[in-house]
Amino acid sequence: MWDLRYGVLVAQQAIPAPSTLPRPKKTGAIIRLSASSVPSADASNKKSAVQLNGLLVLAPAPDRDPQAESTPARSTILVVPLTVPATSTIAAAMGRASAGARWISTKPAPNAANQGPRGPEMSAAARKALKEMRASINASAAGNVAGAEAAFFEYFKPDNSRKAVLAAKADAAEGRVAPVEYVFTEGALGLVLPAAGAQASGPVTYSAKIVRHLLERRAVNSSMVEGGLLPALAAREDWETIALAMRTVSDLPETDTIALLSKVAAAHRRNAPTDDDSAMHIDAASSPTPALVTFVAQCVVYPFTPALQRVAVRKNIPDAANLLPVLQVLDGWIVQHTDDGALLAAAVPTSELPPLDMILAFLQPLLDASFLALLAHAPAHRLLRALAAHLEPTLALTSALEHLAGPLEPFARAAAKAQARAAENKDAAPKGDSGRDWRRKRKAAHEQAAVAVGLYQVEELVL
Template sequence: MSAATVSEPFLLSSYPESSAYKKRRATPLYVSLPSGSDADPFVTIAVQGDGVHILDTSTLHPAASHTLGPSTSFSCPPATRTSPAKGGVRTCTTYAILESGPDMQPEGKGKTVLAWEESLAGGMSTSTESDKKKRVAVAPHPVAHIHAPDYLPSHVVLVSATGEVSVADAELEVQRTCTPQNNQPSTLVKHFLFPAASCSFLPSYTTSSYRAVSVSFLRSGDVLRVSVVGVAEENVTYLGECVVPTEETEILDLSCSDAGFISILVPSGSWIALSLTTSPSSSLTVSEAAEPLRLQGLTFINAARASEVSLAALTSSHVLLSAVTTGSVPEIVLLLWDLRYGVLLAQQTISVPSTLPRPKKQGAMLRLVASSTTRSTSSAFSKASAVNLNIILVLLPSPDRDHQQAETGNAARSTVLVVPLTVPVIATIAAAMGKANAGARWVSMKSGRGQAQPARCAPEMSTAARKALAEMKTAVDGSANGSTIRAETVFFEYVQQQGKGKGAAQGEEQSTPLEYPFVQGVLELVLHAPANTQGSSAHGKTQSAGAYSAKILRHLLESRTVSSSMVEGGVLPALAARNDWDAVALAMRTVSDLPEADVMALLTQVVAAHHRTSVSDENAMDVDSAPASASTPTLPMFLAQCVVYPYTPALQRTALHKHLADAADLTVILEVLDKWIVQHTEGDALLSATPPVTEASEPPPLDKVLAFVQTLLDASFLALLAHTPAHRLLRTLAGHIQPALARASELELLCGPLEPFARAAAAKAKAQAEAKDGGAKANDSGKDWRRKRKMAHEQAGMAVGLYQVEELVL
């Protein structure tokens, strides 16, 4: 079960490149997201020479469009603040900074703030229609960023290219301006605005006086500084600044979260992780948070295509990176990293659109846009272990490219994509465990000067483990046919020695956990998927094609020392490629981090085998029909394992939608699920206690079955509706579930009166199980005097005893 995922992006909108603005070499469009506490599904897009469009990501339709004419251009991303519905229709106020246009004076270039109000009913308005609601003002300085967050409901924050932060009221009149404290000229590198309550790098007594916190990264010569400003209504206060400890003079991109986690990406591919905190003396400090990463395999590294990369800070120390891969067929890759532990949690790749020109000198432009709502401190957010986010990926033609060169293919267009993510709320070691090699493709093992460096986060093996692993590798490489007999002998001798070493003092053998790098090395030797049989040497080919040990694998699985990420491509795909379905079933019971996509991919194979078996049964006289593999499990058997295996519903829906798109396959699965529901609900089955599943023929627990049915219908209901043979099954399924739900609602009234008896029965069953397992003392039947006294107090408190009856007469 995986906690982080990057789903496949989907298209929100695309816009042709304006011929009038090619000559101006201006960015084709700007995109922004709401920066308030409500997760509004709106995206605001300012298109040069056109206007401002507000799109709804939940419906993929325009919510509002405001045309400003072909002579209008923008200097930075717009800002939109939505308001509650009035009369059933929501309204919004949009703010834009004009670079040119009919509503501005020549001296107002880059300073003119244009604001207007419109409804989110999906219509299109022109500048003439909204003249009555339009407001125009000139800021005291050129504006590089504008923010209109919900936590500042009647004010707007304006940030200049030199680091000045201003607050304007609803009429766009500037109330207060805060300038950088140093006397040297500064250039704004990156700016962020967070809700003050979510900024954990500042003490609570400081943030309580403000609504928002402005974080600006400023360059003064070769020195990079971070400046923090508190923003309240009609008040801007300087909170402090400090120097960022980096010697890099050129920065490609920079990210910062409200937890104070900073990441800096430089042209050499180095990715620096820093932490912004407040010292005991209330001064700001920036220190190294983790060892820097050195990326590889991406076009922006040591090349002219510096614009083909973008960063977006998410939760805690999680950062999303978007870049273009090197190679003969470049792709756009989205990498979700936990930089605190230096591990890759999830990734996704998409093809480069044919409408995106990528000249060799400049390349294209990639921009990731994330809202501050991803780092909300609401109670619902803080209680969740993971959060679902929508990040915007913008693909832009470079405005600096040579337009005189003939562009083959389609005309250049700007594309706006939505990237659904699932991200853990906080960075934990548990989520990072087993992910050390997940990002090996993207991390270079050489330092800046070219020498090799040790692997990051790689635990050391003991001398005995290293010796055993070397002997196993020699045995496998020296075998002519990839035999693992000698390797198995070495492995089990090592395991036996480890057990004796730990249990010698007590005179008995004990089960000692094997070292993580040793287990990973063993799996690399004995679990090579047949698809990866190409090698550079004869020995490599022999090993990859024949090296497989079911005995070693079964021991590792039974000892619960295997993680899915230990095997390249995952444990389940490697086992399925070996057609070892017994090991697959064992892995489903003992491996706790199997990705939902791998499980559903195997379910697809089992369904296909089920179809082949059905065809073979119908055409039994056809001697040429190819029966399914004898080792492939039956559909009910494997589906039961899928139902009881822990999963995340959002990831399960994505996996179902990807691997089980055929409604005929879904119908077969629903038939099995329906039979299980009938077995659980017919007669008095609901009144009987749910026994543990001991045999493969027994159905899974009812709650697991219903949860799986709900997830499957959520992912594929439309596909089932379009499949006529599934209609009867859906009606039958509803006919079985609805009466059971009504009966369960009636039985739920008995939960309160029967709860004391259920507790007493559970305690008795637990005591019997402990006594049966030999965990209790023989002379006391598993209950010492302390346990007896505790149980007596509990029974007295619950008023549950032998033949004890209470009666209440009204």
């Protein structure tokens, strides 16, 4: 029994061949191996293990000469009960590599040394598109990527065949996006998005159209670009593509996002007006960095690990002065959420304002990683007191409202069920018939009231 996921021998059993099986030297015997499932007696064991029966059928060859042999031909069925884990796990595979070593061939394939390492295969269309993109970039002396973009979008040109059109309609109805080959995406990014700090002898080629198209199709991850996706985009100062990457890429490291946050916060400090009128100010509109509020909102809603977030804050924002603008933005959002009884309001917050739970989850690693630095920075004391003054009443109110969760849960379920039923009825109602629908219902109600027999109503039948 082999674990094909990890390539190890899980168990083995040797059974001698029965002596009643005739095995001529020329024809041999027929061997068939199969597995049949049997119901498990233990209901709780179904989730962790599956019980099977291994069946090994040994039969004589069909072209044997029965008259030349004195013993009658017999077939044998060997049954071995098996208990197989439902899923492959590392725990079950650990320590079993040596058990199946004698069954695994370590000899290289013929001419394997001359072939070199082979990566994942690409389709012919993807290989052709990458070849044309590389040739266009190499032929351009000024870093022009127009030819590469033409070859790239020619590869994504929609297929007008009937089968392709039906598949595209089905994907669009279910909200799916056609997948893009991983190797093609990695190769295209390697051509049009150079890594941060890459030393290039010629002009640096960069195509925002190709990168954004791949990001919109959710075909990019951070490891496809050497050094990370966000540092490469930050080196090009393409903040619009950075915002798109933070919405579509799911594996951006915390170090990269906090490093960009530090850069935006530092630019915000430089562009902020000061009390000195003689100081020369920089026009904020000329800065390529986005607004601090916008970028902090993107960082707040992006998923992160608190432990890695704390390490990233200590590494990339050592100066407490750069952290103060971020804390001011978070404090303003907390005030908007908690002011005028916002916790009890049923209105949904605007899309520009992140949810309160995400704001608090993002604020906690910032304070954990830089609290001592903020204490040593005198201008931060006032902001820390303001945060405490805004959070303490909110936490007290939240603790008080938690006691109502149990008593109000049945009503919340009933309200959710009623809303879902109303939404289904609204979708099922025919369009353009709403004016006649209420008239029909009212007429039916009058007819039922006219023919109904009340509790104390007396009727007289005259013949």
